[in-house]
Amino acid sequence: xxxxxxxxxxxxxxxxxxxxxxxxxxxxxxxxxxxxxxxxxxxxxxxxxxxxxxxxxxxxxxxxxxxxxxxxxxxxxxxxxxxxxxxxxxxxxxxxxxxxxxxxxxxxxxxxxxxxxxxxxxxxxxxxxxxxxxxxxxxxxxxxxxxxxxxxxxxxxxxxxxxxxxxxxxxxxxxxxxxxxxxxxxxxxxxxxxxxxxxxxxxxxxxxxxxxxxxxxxxxxxxxxxxxxxxxxxxxxxxxxxxxxxxxxxxxxxxxxxxxxxxxxxxxxxxxxxxxxxxxxxxxxxxxxxxxxxxxxxxxxxxxxxxxxxxxxxxxxxxxxxxxxxxxxxxxxxxxxxxxxxxxxxxxxxxxxxxxxxxxxxxxxxxxxxxxxxxxxxxxxxxxxxxxxxxxxxxxxxxxxxxxxxxxxxxxxxxxxxxxxxxxxxxxxxxxxxxxx
Amino acid sequence: xxxxxxxxxxxxxxxxxxxxxxxxxxxxxxxxxxxxxxxxxxxxxxxxxxxxxxxxxxxxxxxxxxxxxxxxxxxxxxxxxxxxxxxxxxxxxxxxxxxxxxxxxxxxxxxxxxxxxxxxxxxxxxxxxxxxxxxxxxxxxxxxxxxxxxxxxxxxxxxxxxxxxxxxxxxxxxxxxxxxxxxxxxxxxxxxxxxxxxxxxxxxxxxxxxxxxxxxxxxxxxxxxxxxxxxxxxxxxxxxxxxxxxxxxxxxxxxxxxxxxxxxxxxxxxxxxxxxxxxxxxxxxxxxxxxxxxxxxxxxxxxxxxxxxxxxxxxxxxxxxxxxxxxxxxxxxx
Numbered sequence: 001x002x003x004x005x006x007x008x009x010x011x012x013x014x015x016x017x018x019x020x021x022x023x024x025x026x027x028x029x030x031x032x033x034x035x036x037x038x039x040x041x042x043x044x045x046x047x048x049x050x051x052x053x054x055x056x057x058x059x060x061x062x063x064x065x066x067x068x069x070x071x072x073x074x075x076x077x078x079x080x081x082x083x084x085x086x087x088x089x090x091x092x093x094x095x096x097x098x099x100x101x102x103x104x105x106x107x108x109x110x111x112x113x114x115x116x117x118x119x120x121x122x123x124x125x126x127x128x129x130x131x132x133x134x135x136x137x138x139x140x141x142x143x144x145x146x147x148x149x150x151x152x153x154x155x156x157x158x159x160x161x162x163x164x165x166x167x168x169x170x171x172x173x174x175x176x177x178x179x180x181x182x183x184x185x186x187x188x189x190x191x192x193x194x195x196x197x198x199x200x201x202x203x204x205x206x207x208x209x210x211x212x213x214x215x216x217x218x219x220x221x222x223x224x225x226x227x228x229x230x231x232x233x234x235x236x237x238x239x240x241x242x243x244x245x246x247x248x249x250x251x252x253x254x255x256x257x258x259x260x261x262x263x264x265x266x267x268x269x270x271x272x273x274x275x276x277x278x279x280x281x282x283x284x285x286x287x288x289x290x291x292x293x294x295x296x297x298x299x300x301x302x303x304x305x306x307x308x309x310x311x312x313x314x315x316x317x318x319x320x321x322x323x324x325x326x327x328x329x330x331x332x333x334x335x336x337x338x339x340x341x342x343x344x345x346x347x348x349x350x351x352x353x354x355x356x357x358x359x360x361x362x363x364x365x366x367x368x369x370x371x372x373x374x375x376x377x378x379x380x381x382x383x384x385x386x387x388x389x390x391x392x393x394x395x396x397x398x399x400x401x402x403x404x405x406x407x408x409x410x411x412x413x414x415x416x417x418x419x420x421x422x423x424x425x426x427x428x429x430x431x432x433x434x435x436x437x
Numbered sequence: 438x439x440x441x442x443x444x445x446x447x448x449x450x451x452x453x454x455x456x457x458x459x460x461x462x463x464x465x466x467x468x469x470x471x472x473x474x475x476x477x478x479x480x481x482x483x484x485x486x487x488x489x490x491x492x493x494x495x496x497x498x499x500x501x502x503x504x505x506x507x508x509x510x511x512x513x514x515x516x517x518x519x520x521x522x523x524x525x526x527x528x529x530x531x532x533x534x535x536x537x538x539x540x541x542x543x544x545x546x547x548x549x550x551x552x553x554x555x556x557x558x559x560x561x562x563x564x565x566x567x568x569x570x571x572x573x574x575x576x577x578x579x580x581x582x583x584x585x586x587x588x589x590x591x592x593x594x595x596x597x598x599x600x601x602x603x604x605x606x607x608x609x610x611x612x613x614x615x616x617x618x619x620x621x622x623x624x625x626x627x628x629x630x631x632x633x634x635x636x637x638x639x640x641x642x643x644x645x646x647x648x649x650x651x652x653x654x655x656x657x658x659x660x661x662x663x664x665x666x667x668x669x670x671x672x673x674x675x676x677x678x679x680x681x682x683x684x685x686x687x688x689x690x691x692x693x694x695x696x697x698x699x700x701x702x703x704x705x706x707x708x709x710x711x712x713x714x715x716x717x718x719x720x721x722x723x724x725x726x727x728x729x730x731x732x733x734x735x736x737x738x739x740x741x742x743x744x745x746x747x748x749x750x751x752x753x754x755x756x757x758x759x760x761x762x763x764x765x766x767x768x769x770x771x
Binding site: 189196214220279 | 576593595623624625626627628629631632633635636651652653654655656657676677680681690691692693694695696697698699700701705706707708709710713
C-alpha cells in the first residue's frame with residue numbers, strides 16, 4: 001500500500017460568461033485523469049511545461065483546489081471525500097513548500113509568529129515556550145541562525161526565505177511534503193544548497209516528497225520516480241534512471257533532448273528533437289492523444305481519435321502512447337521534421353484544435369478502415385506493429401524531403417483563433433525556409 | 438579586427454544623494470563577426486547592465502559610464518543620442534528576457550514590425566507589410582498574415598519571443614545582443630528559439646552577445662565565455678576550455694552546483710556557500726573570497742589581476758586557482 005495514491009484525479013475549472021446569468025460555457029481541463037502512487041520515504045517528481053497542470057495537481061492533493069472527480073488516498077483515507085474540518089486536521093501530515101518564498105511569507109509577521117501559527121492551529125506544543133524550543137530546533141536543522149526568530153521575511157536572502165518555507169512545513173512534523181517549484185526562483189549556487197537540504201531532511205526524518213518542477217535536471221536529481229505531464233495527464237512514468245536512459249514517449253524524448261547540458265561535447269553530439277508550435281490550450285485540448293498535434297511520430301490511425309491509456313511497458317515504465325513498440329523498434333518513421341525545419345517552416349496553414357471534432361483528424365486517410373487494435377489496449381500493437389502503419393506512411397519515409405510523409409494530414413482551413421498558441425504546422429513538406437533577400 | 442571590442446567598461450549608479458554602487462567594474466571582451474560570446478553569471482553580476490550600456494539604454498541621469506565600446510570604429514558609449522538611435526535597430530539589435538513587457542500592448546504586432554522597416558529601411562504600405570509577414574514566417578510564426586493584425590496578448594510566450602527576434606533581425610543587424618532570451622520560456626520552446634539563433638549566426642554571420650545565467654545554454658551555443666561575478670569578469674575562455682577545466686573557484690563551484698540530466702542519480706551537488714550578499718569590495722581583494730573554499734590571506738590584498746595560469750587564452754582572476762594536482766603536460770624545452 002502506497003502512502004499517497006491518486007486515482008483518476010480530475011480538476012476542471014469552469015469558464016463562466018454572462019453578467020446577469022452565470023453560465024458555464026466550457027471547462028479548463030487542468031488535470032484530466034491522473035493516477036499515480038507515491039511510496040513512503042521516496043520522492044516522486046512531476047515534470048511538465050507551464051500549463052500542463054502539475055501545480056494544480058499538487059494543490060488538489062491538499063484540496064487547496066476543489067477536486068472534480070477521482071480519489072486522493074492518503075494513508076488509507078480518501079481525502080476527496082472528507083469534510084473541511086477533517087481535511088484541516090489531515091493537512092498537518094501533508095505540507096507544502098511554495099515556489100515564491102517571499103510571496104508565501106507574510107511580510108508583517110516575524111519568523112517565530114509565522115512558524116508558530118501552524119503549530120497553534122494543530123495543537124502542537126503546550127505553550128509559547130515549548131513551541132519556541134521546537135522552532136529553534138527546526139531552524140537549526142534547516143541551517144538558519146537562532147536569532148532569525150525575531151526577524152522579518154524581508155531581512156533574509158532568497159535561499160534563506162526558502163529555508164523558512166521548509167521550516168514552516170517541518171514544524172508540523174508532516175509525512176508528505178509537496179514542493180511546488182522549490183528552487184526555480186533561486187540562483188544556481190543557491191539552488192544546490194536547497195536541493196541538498198531537502199535530501200538531508202528526507203534522509204534524517206524519513207519524509208516523502210512530491211516534487212513539482214519544470215526543470216528536468218532538478219527533478220531527475222532528487223526523484224526516485226518521475227512522472228511527465230502534458231496537458232493535464234501523465235504521458236510517461238518511470239524510475240528516474242530508467243527514464244533518463246530510455247525515454248519512451250515521444251514527448252519525453254523531445255523534452256529530454258531540449259534540456260541543455262553544461263557539457264560542450266555532449267551538446268554538439270546529441271540529437272535535438274524540436275517540436276512544432278506551442279502547447280494547445282487546456283480549455284480546448286486536442287481529441288485523441290493530447291500530444292498528436294505536435295508529435296514527430298504521429299500516425300494516421302488512433303492518434304487523433306483514441307486517447308491512449310498509461311500502460312506498463314516493462315522496466316517500470318508506464319507510457320501513454322499507441323505506438324511505443326514501433327517507435328522503440330525503429331519501425332515507425334517520423335512524420336514530422338524535428339530539426340531546424342520544425343522551427344522555420346511554417347508550412348501551409350495553422351491548424352486549430354477547435355476543429356478537432358469536425359476533424360483535423362485525418363479522416364480522409366483512414367476513416368472507413370476500422371483500426372485493428374482494441375482501443376485503450378495498445379500492448380498487442382507490439383507484435384502486429386510492422387504491419388500496422390498505413391503503407392503510405394512507411395512508403396514515404398526515405399524520400400528526399402526530411403519528413404514530408406505523403407500520409408500526413410492535409411492542412412485544415414484556417415480556424416478562428418481563440419487564443420494564440422496552438423497554431424502548428426502540418427506535415428513538414430519540403431518547403432524551404434523563406435529567405436530574405 | 439573584432440566587430441565589437443569592449444574595453445574596461447564601468448557603470449556606476451548613484452550620485453550626490455546616494456552611495457554610488459558599481460554594477461559593472463571594468464569588463465573587457467570582444468565579439469567577432471559570426472561569433473557567439475556569452476556573458477554568464479547570477480543575478481547582480483552586472484551582465485544585463487553591460488548590455489544596456491552597450492545599447493545606450495541606461496537612463497541619462499544618475500549613471501556614470503566609463504571605458505570604451507568600439508563598434509566597427511565608433512565608440513558606442515560616447516555617441517550622441519540621435520546617432521545611437523540611427524544605429525540601434527539597424528546595426529545593433531537587442532532581444533529582451535520578457536517578451537510581453539518589451540512589446541507595446543496596445544499596438545498590433547504588424548505595426549510594431551513595420552515601424553522598424555519604415556524607420557531604417559524606408560519601406561511603407563504594402564511592401565512593408567509583405568516584408569513583415571516574411572520576417573514572421575522566417576522565425577516560424579504560422580499564418581503571419583493573421584498574426585500581424587493581432588496584439589501581443591493574443592500570442593503565446595514563444596511566439597512573442599519569435600516576433601521580437603523578427604523585429605531584431607529586420608534590418609540584418611551586424612550585432613545582436615540577447616539578454617536572457619529564453620529564461621521566460623518552456624524548455625521545448627527554448628530549444629526552438631536557440632536553434633533559430635544558431636541558424637541566424639551560421640547563415641548571416643551575425644555577431645551574437647548572449648547574456649544568460651544558464652550554463653547549459655552557454656555550453657551549446659557560445660564560442661567564447663566570460664563568467665562575471667560582482668561586476669568583474671573572473672574567468673574568460675573558449676567554451677571547451679571553460680567547461681573542461683573551470684579554473685576560477687566561482688566557475689568551478691557553479692558547475693559543481695548544477696544538477697545535470699546526464700549525471701548518475703545520487704551524485705551529490707557541491708553548492709557554493711553563502712550568497713551574493715557576502716562580498717567584499719574589489720578594491721580590498723577578491724569579491725568572491727568570503728564564499729570561496731580556496732581563500733587565503735593573499736586574497737585580501739588588492740584586486741587580483743587576470744592571469745593565464747592554465748592555458749593561453751584562458752584568463753582567470755584568482756590568486757589561488759583550481760588547478761589539477763598534476764599540471765597539464767606543458768611543452769618543456771629539451
